[in-house]
Amino acid sequence: MTPQTFDAFQVIADPSRRQMMQLLSKDSMTINALAENFDMSRPAVSKHIKIMYNAGFITITDIGRERHCTLKKDGFDELQNFINYFDQFWAGKLKKLETLLNNKAK
Template identity: 65%
Template sequence: MAEPRLDAFQVIADASRRQILMLLSKNNLTVNNLAGNFDMSRPAVSKHIKILQTTGFISITDKGRERYCSLKKEGFDALNEWLSYFDQFWGSKLKNLENLMNDKLKIKN
């Protein structure tokens, strides 16, 4: 992969990386733990992890020969900021969340 230098938008453009983030939102996992969830080779996952780390989406804690991955806020900041800008067009973000929840949870009052 040669360690491409990607920005936050490119980082989340990859479905595998989004899946990694999703998995880490439920448990902190090692590289091998994560790799077990994918069809691709471990080195491929390893590289995705490196990208996620260098772009601030995850942090890694070494524990012996294992490396535990966990979500990190920093990487999401640029994305939140960008979306917030456009939210001006569609009303407040809170409003969106509200609509989203009304849809998802089918709230009846």
């Protein structure tokens, strides 16, 4: 199976993944402990974890026989970059509007 790749917005568009991230925001958890909170098969949980991992929202660390999931900043940074881009976009456009309106008044 080819691993699916999603962008940051698609990753958080899924309610189960959001819930997983909320649980992980409290503490890092093993995949088993995380799975206990969801009424879905273990492979389904693993699939969500892989998607979050691929998009940089979590890291997975092997400790003994357990796999621990921890939130990672990269995925969230991508969301933030997108918002920052539009923030600057609008600031530039509003300034341009001011110039236009002022020229019109002359």
